[in-house]
Amino acid sequence: MTPDGVSVAVLAAHATAVDLCLLDPAPDGSLTERRVPLDGPSFGVWHAHVPGVRPGQRYGFRTHGVWDPAAGLRHNPAKLLVDPYARGLVGRVDLDGAVSGGAPDEPFGHADPLDSAPHVPHSVVVDVDGLRARTPDPRANRPYVPWRDTVVYEAHVRGLTMLHPHVPEDLRGTYAALAHPAVVGHLTSLGVTAIELLPVHAKSDEPHLVTKGLTNYWGYNTLGFFAPEPSYATRAAQDAGPGAVLDEVRSAVHALHEAGIEVLLDVVYNHTCEGGVDGPHLSWRGLDSTGYYRHDGNVPAQLVDTTGTGNTLDFRRPRVVQFALDSLRYWADVVGVDGFRFDLAVTLGRGSDGFDADHPFLVGLQADPALANLKLVAEPWDVGPGGWRTGQFPAPLAEWNDRFRDAARQFWLADVARLQRGGPDPGHDGVRDLATRLAGSADLFGHGDPPLARGPVASVNFVTAHDGFTLRDLVTYDHKHNEANGEEGRDGSGDNRSWNHGIEGPGNAGDTATARVAALRARSVRNLLATLLLSAGTPMLTAGDELGRTQGGNNNAYCQDDATSWVDWDLAPWQRELLDSTRALLALRREHPALTVDAFYRGTPLPGDAPSQPDLAWYDAAGEPFTHDDWHDPEARTLQMMRRTPVAGSSHVLVVLNGALSPMEVALAGRGNTDRRWRRVWGSTSGTRAMVEHPDREPGERVLLDALAVVVYLAAPRG
Template sequence: MTAWTSDRPVEVWPGSAAPLGAHWDGTSTNFALWSAGASAVDLCLFDPDGTEHRQRLQETTHQVWHGRLPGVGPGQRYGYRVHGPHDPASGARYNPAKLLLDPYARAVDGELVLDDALFGWSPADPSAADPTDSAPFVPRGVVIHDSFPWDGDRVLRTAWSDTVIYEVHVKGATMSHPDVPSALRGAYAGLAHPAFVEHLLSLGVTAVELLPVHHFVSEPHLLRRGLTNHWGYNTLGYFAPHAAYSSAGTGGEQVTEFKAMVKAMHAAGIEVILDVVYNHTAEGDHTGPTLSFRGIDNAGYYRLGGPGSGDDLSRYTDYTGCGNTLDVRRPPVLALLMDSLRYWVTEMHVDGFRFDLASALARSMHDVDRLSAFFDVVHQDPVVSTVKLIAEPWDVGEGGYQVGNFPPPWTEWNGKYRDTVRDVWSGAQVGVRDLAYRLTGSSDLYRSDGRRPFASVNFVTAHDGFTLADLVTYEQKRNEANGEENRDGEGHNRNWNCGVEGPTDDPAVRELRARQVRNHLATLLLSTGVPMLTAGDELGRTQGGNNNAYCQDNEVSWLDWGAIDPDLWSFVSTLVGLRRRSPVLRQEAFFEGTEIAGTGGTRDLAWFAPGGHQLTSSDWFDTGLQTLGMYLDGRGLRHRDERGRPVLDDSWLIWLHAGADPIDVVLPGAPWGDGYELVLATEYPTGTPPQPTALPPGPAQLPGHSVWAMRVVRTPTAHGTP
């Protein structure tokens, strides 16, 4: 079935109010759009040459405007013009001069072109509607029909305790990859190419977390500066894969290409998690463009007014820092969110979601509410509740920092983990008390409500902020290229440049920086919880000190496959493999710190000071203590395999020493261990000692700025090893 053309007779049948969006049944397409306050709705169909044909939708059911058009099928470009009052002070911003994207569009075609016609208000009088037609400058929806051959593919269910996440940007991953064909670079197909998939497998990651792939556009202020939104946290279409990431085309082909990417990842045993932005849209604040939601039903989609605004609803409540906040309290908006989530699971086979600024979704009135409708609906949904759900547990509003406060079954980006680990390795005088919580799954944050250690998604870096290489190279951000006079980006990064700001040829500083990178990664991958690696950190990627590269769609943000640190790559692979083989390093339950029967007095978890004694109360509160020994007894695991059999593992003694100078420590003797095998040490470029190092109980010397992972050796007795 081809798209509708102007020489075809036009009929508009009543159609159906459900489902929302544009749906082809083989002979006709049903269009349905929700708008509570509209007085009329025009469906706009576009010929291949751009000629527009408007058809008034005559039917409305429960605030849904609908009609069925015979002969209209896949490939048809379309949009809406919505009539109604234009009175910003009362929250109404209807303007039929503006072509609007269907919020339920499954595919999007066309670029956003900066023009004054994008804006629904008149520059001469902001309370008046601008009459200029925006159609030549905005993207359109595409009617699709996709019968993708999934061939038995299904959503994966990798256990949380086995999960290692790799946060990556679809375009940036392969734009400079020499083994990916140039036509596929920067596309979904590039991500699915064997050259990139093999890299993931070599690292041992089990899930990719993709920066936003819902169709997004760039903010006008970036377009005016000749920049674009690279990260994608500026969503316009919650059902459509971002069209620019398609190598195949934008007439619906991007949907097929996205599915093929997911299928390829699943074939390799890798989950696909989407970073989703349901807290705000691309339309920005009251000065922003009218592209979809604002013109369809401004007061229905957005939170308006706010503290101090009185009865003036021309302004938006902004908990996101992006100009507006979607009003998830309203049933149609909550339905949009849930319909979108279900679509990406059932139709696109994605395995989970990371919710950007999730606290904004949980605000009932103004406070973040654990009992909000958002949580209730997600929790009871038979589809969405079964996949991985990750919250970024904060927003920019008052009381928005909610790390540890999301209910089951949510997991969270653990911002306290990031801050603590950075503090420790930057030399801040913070002691080891908080570090101990972070190393063992953050029981202080997640235990009280019945969640498990994997509720903590541990990370040291993310897309937002310094790369790991830059974290140990710069103390001052270098964001001038963003065009905001270096005012943007986080100013307090809890980091240390190893004594020199920026690149240096000093071999001692370079070696120290490389070791500090390994220290951060070793801490991350030896911690209980779910580790998240940021793409490129395993390669030594730098952004030249830019810690807010959201608008740098260029070599600053792309992975540099020509400047790989092979030793670092090997180090990360070794660590991930060590974690995969050691259940005690990826606990499914919190440690108890209690004695294990039959072991002579060891505990499932114990903490040692450099002198070889278990930490005392004064040690825990000593802010000058920079050395910590963590003992994990593999005989104390409290989870079972799928047949109910107890899981046993090796025992480990892990030392973390953040001080600059070497320090003498005492390795504890019986019953803790009869000896120790040094398996991983961060003073070596690949983490592997040149030869197996067996150490007896007693004195040993840790190098400055180092992590040691030591396997406990026990001498067999007449009755076997206890």
């Protein structure tokens, strides 16, 4: 905005003319429209200064030019287009209206002449500078939590608070609810340092979901990369307009910062909500389809799809790279968020010859001063050729570590299920892969120049995420149960590495067998939590896992905006015990520096220590160092991990894991590596800090370790 109006610019490189359309709704629902021809193009950009335009003004664009879908050109002035840089949107896409650019069911046919303006969202002018001048700046109180101390909590704005009994009903499911003391109190008492929000960019629902009466609950279907999703705002903010919605988002971020909690956004720059060639004609498709979207170069021009959604934004194009970086800077500078998780990030680094770690977009992330010191996290895969790239992104990006997820599930669930059933050994590697993940996945994240520079914190460790089973469902179902999605079970992953512990589903309340299975399931959950929260790296919890949330076996609840996906805060006693267990594990992590390292272990002595005292050491059940043969024994199921740190006065940590089906006598590790005594502080059989006193033990003393259990010991300095 300018003091007397607005300056307008929009990319439409192949258009012959572009109109700015100023819209004013009448009381009867009709629209009056004033069209302002733009000047240009200047390097593909159309522009003008328009006096008299004030905050709250609705607008859009119409493009004139060639309609030749076979060549990728889709200019149709009958279609009102959303500004890709709009700071606010009002209205929803009416898929029953005239929102297709071409004739219905003819994506390569003639242009559709029906006006789409009544059926599409409208861009809205927002006085961003005025809002910033009047309200607290969420950048001013950023916590800047070091990576080594970071604990990420992945949550959905609606799902986290829709059922919270202490949040007022008019706030539930909103940005404002995130800042409510009951929600903030839960996060801080848990030990969370960063909340990672599923997409909050303005979105639209896919046509196939609308047909089924469903919605895109997760939000990975973006319509506005600069505009907050208005439906997540309170009714009062929605009624007041996009400026109030933006204010609510900024206020929530500021309040979370006050509590020491960072805010990360899950962002989806790899595709848009316009789908394939038969999808709606809403913005980029009508402005410059060949400039924004990746095409295959054939005639007719087909969209390249490395995202599974029908389209892919073309990051070979400088304007697309600029667009994404401009959006990131806006959310960092205006909203004050602390970082981003990039959905299907391999697509963002695809050049003409595939993924490139030196891609201009990735270089931009590293070099942009506006993004310096923010947390940047890649989902290191997409669905295109060569799409799995875990460990191959450049610093300072961290990455979701799917190998951690798979190793933890394999060891504690899939392998145990096989042992229980007496099945053949499928060739898994005992404890070797799990130990690599516990130590920070140097095999994945230790490469680079110089080597080991990224450290274990580059590994965002997780056992569950929004996509897949919840932690409770991992131990309750062998198979996905996605019937409510209306796709006859075809959707969702079939590789879950889950284990129902002998009963598919929750079982019959009060049944003896069900009670026995429930106890074993609770132990398995605690084993997985301990593996996650005691490993080197950056742990990520999925909202509700600490409470035993279930989705009834649905492992792809992207379209379930109901109790299936919402966090249920009405807790049974076992769920309260699980919450206590999670708090206890996170307290151990927070209090003991050996559990929060930001450099890879080297297996060498710390400064001033004897040669026999490495920073990380592995032992078998007899308390002897692991040998080469031990590491390659597929039947090895017991492991002791001893960790030391150079921090003065800190404790050594010993994590003992027994993945066998029977109890195991274990000689506690550390002979020759420490002169301290071990004190048991946590065990997965009970799940909280030691409720009974356990005698201190000398290294080499024998203890009986329960079947399928994790026990944690600390050794404080003597004296």
